[in-house]
Amino acid sequence: MKRLVLHIYIMFMALTAMACQSNEVEATPSDKSAITMNITINGKTVSCQLVENSSTRALLAQLEKGDITYEADDYGNFEKVGNIGISLPQNNESITTTAGDVILYQGNNICLYYDTNSWTFTRLGKIEGMSKEEIKTFLYAGGGSVKVTLSSGSATGIKQTLADRKAPNGRYSLDGRKLKQIPNKGVYIENGKKIVKK
Template sequence: METNQFYIHVNGHTLTVDLKENSSVQAIINELKSGDITIPMKDYANFEKFGKLPRSFPRNDEQITTESGDVILSEGNLLVIYYDRNSWNFTRLGKIHNLSQSELKKILGSGNVTVTVSLNSDK
């Protein structure tokens, strides 16, 4: 895999996501080569932000327990950023590094938020 990171731009911050190696990640990287993906995201159950991707991507679901900073593909078409724990069948995309749970929650804020996923760290 040629790219091992992508970036999430949200509320004036740039979050670096270290990517996993799977066909889901590769398909999203290929999509990002055509341009950034902007996603309106909502809070859910006080442990995640989620939003619909522009199309469905391959799934590599496995039973996992998420941790703060996990970036997940759910149902093939939802991007999810976890700031707390949850267990379910998900596809791991990557992990936001160098942020504590409280820092991540502060950056994501409460309520709805719009994120931009990009191969570029500059926004």
């Protein structure tokens, strides 16, 4: 009886994990226009290509509800930084920025870089198609406070959900290990379908 309850529990957990994954959206990595966000300052709008991480997914979810507007100030002669009024998940790593980098700092500040800095923070994306001097002009570098508006850009590179993908061939245990041979008893996944052997 305990073994049956354990098998049912394991099967339930595996199916729950598969159901949660089936609704995730994935961008095609080779598509350079995968996910973008617009940044508007003083009536001029530029495009920022976003990286794929939980921070950008959370940011895009907020932008679906409406634009985010915040005040940004110069800091250290290399960035405009401001608190966006919400907290996003962090994916911190050691980064040396370049002009055009869009960075999340401490979960609730967005930094728009016009020069170089090295620190540990979360990369969100990069302003596209502008030289360093154009970025400095756009950000009003060294000129004091600016009002920044973030809005949804295009998402042309989103091709499919994980549920649309063809299931991987082969046999797998419920914890995701590839099986070399067919089990005599138990539950396993074969070519995306659950198999139960008694």
